[in-house]
Amino acid sequence: MRKHGKEKRCILRKLYLAVDVSYDEVIAAELSLVSVWDNEILPILLNLLQRKIQQVSADGAYDTRACHHVLKNKGITHSIPPRGNAGY
Template sequence: MIMGIANDVTGLKVYGEGEWKVKKHGTDRKRRVWRKLHIAVDTSTHEIVAAELSLSNVIDAEVLPNLLKQTRRKIIEISGDGAYDTRACHDAIRIKRAVPLIPPRESAVFWEQKGILAIWR
C-alpha cells in the first residue's frame, strides 16, 4: 500500500546546443528537441513508482491516468499541481479509490458528475 503519490513533470533536452553556449555565443540555427518526463513518486519512500516519457506538446494531465495504471498497489492520496485538475484525472483517481490532493486551476468551475463515478462519490 502507498500512503501518498506526488506527480510532476520535468523537461529534458534530447538534442541541440546547450543554453550556456547559446547565451555565450548567440543563438544557434539548430532546432532543440525536448521531451517531458512524467513521474509518480511515493511520498513516504521517495521511490519512483511510475514514469512515462512524452513529447513536449503533451499536456501533463493526459499522462496521469497512464501513470496510475502502472501500479497495482493501493494508493491512499494522490497529489499534483493545478495542471492535474481535470475530469480525466479526477476520474482516474476515483477509479483507484484514492483521495485527490490537487488545487483547483485558476479558471476552475464546478462540473456535474455523471454515471457510475457520481454514485461512488
C-alpha cells in the same frame, strides 16, 4: 548558426514521476513530448503501478473531469488545487 552552418533544433520532452514519499523512491516514470498535456499522463502513470495507491498530490494542471473520474474509479483520494480559471 554562424559556426555550424545551420540551426539545430532541440526536441523538448517532459518527464513525469510517481514518487512514494514514505520511502523516497520513484515508483513510475513516463517521458512525453511537450505537445502532450499534463492531465493526459495521469491515467498512464496509474496504470503502470503494481501497488495500491492511497493518495495523489498534483498541481492545478490535473484539475480536470477526466483526472477526477480516473481517481474516483480507482478509489484514490487526491489533493489537487483548482486551476486559476476554474469555475463552480
